[in-house]
Amino acid sequence: MASLLEQLPSFSTILSMYASFSAMAMLLRTVFNEMLPKRFQTYISAKFLDIASTCLSADFTFIIEERWQAVHNETFRAAEAYLPTRVGPSTESLLIGSNEPLNPRAPPKQRIPVDCKIVDEFHGMRLEWTLRNSVDSNKYFPREKRYFRLSCKKRDRDRVMQSYLPHIARTAQSILNRRETLNIYTYNQESSVWESAVFKHPATFETLAMEPELKQVIKEDLDTFVARKDFFEGVGRAWKRGYLLYGPPGTGKSSLVAAIANYLRYNIYDLQVQTARSDADLRHILTSTTNRSILLIEDIDCGSKVSHDRTRVQDDHEDTHDEQQNPSRISSNDPGVTLSGLLNFLDGLWSSCGDERIIIFTTNHKDKLDQALLRPGRMDVHIYMGYCTAAAFRKLSATYLGIEHHPCFVTIENLLQSVTVTPAEVAQQLMKSDDPEAVLRSFIHFLGSKRNRETEIGT
Incomplete structure (x- = not known):
């Protein structure tokens, strides 16, 4: 014991070492504060805090953004459907509302507001969810970015990836399959977002005024499409189906669209092609739609020349008259959508962005459409909506x-x-x-x- 005490440094030695360390710390702090630019100080401080938090913290955070690689993030969508079912006593705020004007006594539906914390328990793990939002820095087309923060213990990170997130996906799929209300979306060009309204169209296949044989053919085609995910993957084709509804006005094209939506329980995205500024803008608009949905482009022959038959010779006098009547088209800086841009989404490389989608075009004049738009793979099923029988x-x-x-x-x-x-x-x-x-x-x-x-x- 005495020999051990003899080996310990003396008090004066310890005091000298402390003084040297303090002097070195003061020197480093002076160099850091007075010689380094402010932005370098901020950067080094942030890195130091990140390293310290990583070493000392026992928590891990997943970031789940609303969009993932140019398309809608299905993990985000699953969490959005799942979390309202996990509201508990620890939840401090909740977004509620009703979309049933004909049933004012119906209980309000629940959604997760921004900055709300949801605590979930799964197989002994404690998971904390928080919804956040921010606005990107694009000054020309600023868009709101929403994302979830999922916090867990570091030791549970692999279990969250392997068990918890697949559980959420399965539960959300079950919720979406039995959803009571559908939405119809329209694109707001100014804010660059899809805006929704409750879709309560009463049309069903039972109420449609059309030949029973044709109704049965359409229903069987829809059932076959929904059940053939593995087939589409096996043959290397995007899991989508294109329909062209054509015929005179008032023959029930819109009612058939509503009946298809009610039959499949799919939301509807109603797109006016002329709202897209360019092919790139069109790609962003279309990839912002979700899976298990209907993309509806009504009256494709009206309001835009994107779908018109390219083999037809245009009358120069008509073109001149059109320019005189619509001078804004000449002076506009927006290049507009091209036929190739539309076709590229229908069956080109961009057609693979999304699964289980129905694309429906309606027109009163099928003969005006370009043949490239009508071939199988783009418009797989052509349905003539004729006069009353x-x-x-x-x-x-x-x-x-x-x-x-x-x-x-x-x-x-x-x-x-x-x-x-x-x-x-x-x-x-x-x-x-x-x-x-x-x-x-x-x-x-x-x-x-x-x-x-x-x-x-x-x-």
């Missing part, structure tokens, strides 16, 4: 009048063979009264008058 009339009669048989049906069906009338016109006539007898006789008179007018025009 006998079967369609019977469906409309059952829906609007509540009757499936009536002596007047024979006269009406005979007239429909020689009169072109759209389902929308028929529905308008059937809504005139609550008396089925009066409505049917009025409808017969309407069809007779229209036949006479068409005969006069033909002669």
Whole structure:
């Protein structure tokens, strides 16, 4: 023991070492504060704190951004659906609201507000979630960036990746499959975001006024598409399906879109092509849509020349007149969307950005569309939405009048063979009264008058 004490440095030696260390620390601090530029001081301090926190902290943080490599982050979307189910006593704030104006007594739905902390327990692990947002530095097209911070113990990091996040994905998929309400989105060009509204269109395949055989073909095609994920991956094709709905106005194209959305429980993204400033802007808009959704481009032949048949020769006089009537098109700095830019998303390299998507185009004039847009792989299914037939009339009669048989049906069906009338016109006539007898006789008179007018025009 005595020999050990003899080996220890004396008090004066310790005091001398402390004085030397203090002097060296003061010298380093003086050099750091007076000789290094301020930005270097900030950088070194931040690095030192990062190293210290890494060495001393026992926590690990995952960052889950809303977008991942130019597309919507499915992990973010899964967390967004999953976390409202994990609200507990420790939750300090909650975003609630109702989107059912016809049912004001319905309980409000829950969402996670910014900066709200959600604590979850999974297989003995304690997980803390926080939603954050920021605005990027792009001064021309600033966009809000949302992201989740998921904190756990460092020792649980691998278990979170291997077990917890897959659990969230499975749970979120189950939630989305049975979601009660759908959304329809429109693109806000000024803020560069999709804005949503509740979609409550009542159309279903049961209420559609179209041939039963055609309805069955469409439903079977949709069922086959949803069930063939492995097939699409096996043959190396993007998991998407393109539909072209064409025919005269008022023949039920929009109602068929609504019926498809209600049948699949898919949200709808309603896009006006002319809102995109360029092909690059169009790619950003389209990749911002989510999986399991419908991309709807209505009246593709109107409002934009992107889809027009390139083989047609344009009248120079018409072009000049168009420029005179629309001078803003000439002076605009936006190059606009090209046909090749649209096609590249439909079946080019960018078509692989997203899974399980239905792309629907509608048009009143199929003959105006470029053939490159119509071929299989882009528009896989072409559906003609024509004038009202006998079967369609019977469906409309059952829906609007509540009757499936009536002596007047024979006269009406005979007239429909020689009169072109759209389902929308028929529905308008059937809504005139609550008396089925009066409505049917009025409808017969309407069809007779229209036949006479068409005969006069033909002669």
